[in-house]
Amino acid sequence: MLQAAVLLLLAGLSLLGGDRTGDLTAYNRKHYSKHEYLIPMRDGVKLFTSVYVPKDTSQPCPILMERTPYSVRPYGVDNYRKVLGPSRLFAEEGFIFVYQDVRGRYMSEGTFVDVPVHKPQIDGPRDTDESTDTYDTIDWLVKNIPNNNGKAGLWGISYPGFFAAFGLIDSHPALAAVSAQAPMADVGNGDDSYHNGAFFLAANFDFYSEFGPRQGGPAPREHSDSFQFGTKDQYAFYLRMGPLANANTLYFKNRNPFWDDLMQHPSYDRFWQSRALAQYMKHVKPATLFVGGWFDAEDLAGPLKLFRAVEANGPSAPDTLVMGPWPHGGWSHGDGDALGDLEFGSKTGPFFREEMELRFFLKHLKGKSGEDLPKAWAFETGRNEWRRFDSWPPKNAVERTIFLDAGGLTFADPPARGADEYVSDPARPVPVIASIGEGMPSDYMTYDQRFASQRPDVLVYETPPLDRDLVVAGPVTPALKVSTTGTDSDFIVKLIDVYPNGSLSANAKKTQMGGYEQLVRGEPFRGKFRNSLETPEPFTPGEPAKIEFAMPDVFHAFRTGHRIMVQIQSSWFPLIDRNPQQFLNIPTAKAADFRKATERVYRGGADGSRVRVWVLDER
Numbered sequence: 001m002l003q004a005a006v007l008l009l010l011a012g013l014s015l016l017g018g019d020r021t022g023d024l025t026a027y028n029r030k031h032y033s034k035h036e037y038l039i040p041m042r043d044g045v046k047l048f049t050s051v052y053v054p055k056d057t058s059q060p061c062p063i064l065m066e067r068t069p070y071s072v073r074p075y076g077v078d079n080y081r082k083v084l085g086p087s088r089l090f091a092e093e094g095f096i097f098v099y100q101d102v103r104g105r106y107m108s109e110g111t112f113v114d115v116p117v118h119k120p121q122i123d124g125p126r127d128t129d130e131s132t133d134t135y136d137t138i139d140w141l142v143k144n145i146p147n148n149n150g151k152a153g154l155w156g157i158s159y160p161g162f163f164a165a166f167g168l169i170d171s172h173p174a175l176a177a178v179s180a181q182a183p184m185a186d187v188g189n190g191d192d193s194y195h196n197g198a199f200f201l202a203a204n205f206d207f208y209s210e211f212g213p214r215q216g217g218p219a220p221r222e223h224s225d226s227f228q229f230g231t232k233d234q235y236a237f238y239l240r241m242g243p244l245a246n247a248n249t250l251y252f253k254n255r256n257p258f259w260d261d262l263m264q265h266p267s268y269d270r271f272w273q274s275r276a277l278a279q280y281m282k283h284v285k286p287a288t289l290f291v292g293g294w295f296d297a298e299d300l301a302g303p304l305k306l307f308r309a310v311e312a313n314g315p316s317a318p319d320t321l322v323m324g325p326w327p328h329g330g331w332s333h334g335d336g337d338a339l340g341d342l343e344f345g346s347k348t349g350p351f352f353r354e355e356m357e358l359r360f361f362l363k364h365l366k367g368k369s370g371e372d373l374p375k376a377w378a379f380e381t382g383r384n385e386w387r388r389f390d391s392w393p394p395k396n397a398v399e400r401t402i403f404l405d406a407g408g409l410t411f412a413d414p415p416a417r418g419a420d421e422y423v424s425d426p427a428r429p430v431p432v433i434a435s436i437g438e439g440m441p442s443d444y445m446t447y448d449q450r451f452a453s454q455r456p457d458v459l460v461y462e463t464p465p466l467d468r469d470l471v472v473a474g475p476v477t478p479a480l481k482v483s484t485t486g487t488d489s490d491f492i493v494k495l496i497d498v499y500p501n502g503s504l505s506a507n508a509k510k511t512q513m514g515g516y517e518q519l520v521r522g523e524p525f526r527g528k529f530r531n532s533l534e535t536p537e538p539f540t541p542g543e544p545a546k547i548e549f550a551m552p553d554v555f556h557a558f559r560t561g562h563r564i565m566v567q568i569q570s571s572w573f574p575l576i577d578r579n580p581q582q583f584l585n586i587p588t589a590k591a592a593d594f595r596k597a598t599e600r601v602y603r604g605g606a607d608g609s610r611v612r613v614w615v616l617d618e619r
Contacts, residue, residue, distance in 0.1 A: 130166040396617045432573065448518065475551060539583070
């Protein structure tokens with residue numbers, strides 16, 4: 001959700017990459033009539049809703065709706081959006097397009113709750129949550145908008161994707177298709193805010209410096225109002241900011257209760273548990289299309305978790321997972337043929353929009369014949385090709401264990417026992433990028449990690465060159481045996497594809513790829529949550545302990561001649577906040593609380609550190 005405002009701008013300006021033909025606003029004016037309504041909810045609160053109805057009434061059309069906390073601008077019946085629906089292809093096909101300010105945002109009445117809670121039990125006819133607001137809106141639309149065909153669909157990216165997923169809960173009978181794209185399934189663990197107890201500092205600071213309680217009126221904040229860092233070096237900015245508490249003292253000044261919520265709930269407590277949507281994906285009736293990007297810096301875990309939950313609980317209609325080589329929302333605009341230094345060999349964006357997204361809604365909302373989408377349609381990075389599967393992870397994926405060895409990695413039996421150590425200094429944390437720049441760039445998941453492997457506070461393990469392609473498909477699960485001289489420490493594990501040193505290949509940016517250490521997946525774990533994300537426990541200094549966690553899925557081919565590398569470190573700044581390496585409440589820590597610690601990683605033997613992956617058996 002953290003860059004969704006940027007996505008709205010991109011959707012309006014960049015259109016579909018190679019599909020920039022004509023003035024779409026003029027096209028929409030010519031073919032659609034715009035109306036604005038205040039639609040009443042069951043408790044009497046009215047939600048502001050813009051409706052674009054086709055002027056051609058020769059046949060009824062389905063309703064396609066996006067519900068958003070980011071404004072349905074432009075307001076006024078004479079002011080039209082540049083793009084209607086997920087892409088311009090939809091306006092040409094003909095739908096009744098609906099945009100709604102969710103409860104308490106912009107022109108809608110009521111009180112907005114950031115990452116709202118679903119109420120499993122609705123108490124009385126006037127009790128509401130976002131699922132009832134979605135139900136009531138669809139009910140009003142099918143009864144009051146002329147010439148609709150009685151079918152409705154929901155879609156949205158990021159925060160709007162979260163609201164689309166909310167509509168799956170106790171859905172309205174007319175709701176036939178939902179595409180939740182980059183939805184937050186669990187903000188408290190895996191999506192925007194916390195990952196295994198580690199706080200995603202840069203992204204949340206950037207987002208909540210602009211996103212706060214509504215302050216009246218429909219006028220959106222302009223770009224000039226965005227937070228001014230005063231430097232391009234965000235690593236330096238956040239170091240100078242000091243402890244996490246200083247974000248409020250220096251910048252938020254207790255004016256943003258949403259930020260306060262983040263600081264008051266550093267554990268995966270009931271506050272976060274109640275906001276996790278996957279637990280409510282039961283007996284889903286509409287057809288679903290969950291969409292995500294392998295390089296999504298914000299909500300990579302969301303579509304995977306929701307898809308698995310729908311699958312586990314028995315959907316009543318087809319459900320599909322699409323995962324492509326995209327950053328957050330990257331499928332909605334542009335060609336999708338490259339990201340960072342990586343090139344993908346085809347225009348993955350238009351392919352998705354035409355062959356997956358449009359087909360999905362045409363089939364389920366207009367009844368157009370055609371082949372069902374596969375259960376999973378995933379882009380295999382490394383070999384750069386789309387693959388179709390009847391399950392995810394694929395049924396022919398087998399679990400393999402990679403053991404940490406002295407300076408290397410091995411798929412053989414556990415090696416001899418040993419240990420490696422490094423000093424983690426909160427005053428000199430490992431940066432997320434090698435150069436001066438953003439705290440969490442949207443393409444950081446593609447970055448060359450050679451700068452990190454040269455640091456003394458990063459452990460490096462790698463295989464010899466592979467003698468055949470090895471395709472990893474599914475979650476990556478580190479199981480570490482570690483100790484620290486502190487009472488708390490973070491452990492970040494990175495899975496990396498090391499290109500052959502002799503390679504002379506270069507990309508369009510003229511980056512030489514020989515020796516490139518491509519980040520395939522990386523994820524932090526805050527050590528005090530090793531036994532429970534809800535109840536932290538201190539380390540006993542020097543005493544070995546086990547940390548095991550699942551990193552988000554990958555679908556990547558390590559090619560012949562490449563090496564597999566694992567890096568382990570205890571900071572990743574300012575992507576995640578600094579750990580004082582003392583057992584305390586980090587949001588209230590003081591500068592004096594931050595101390596160096598010696599981290600030790602144990603390898604070998606039956607309980608030594610290892611990483612489990614799912615590998616495709618392609619025989």
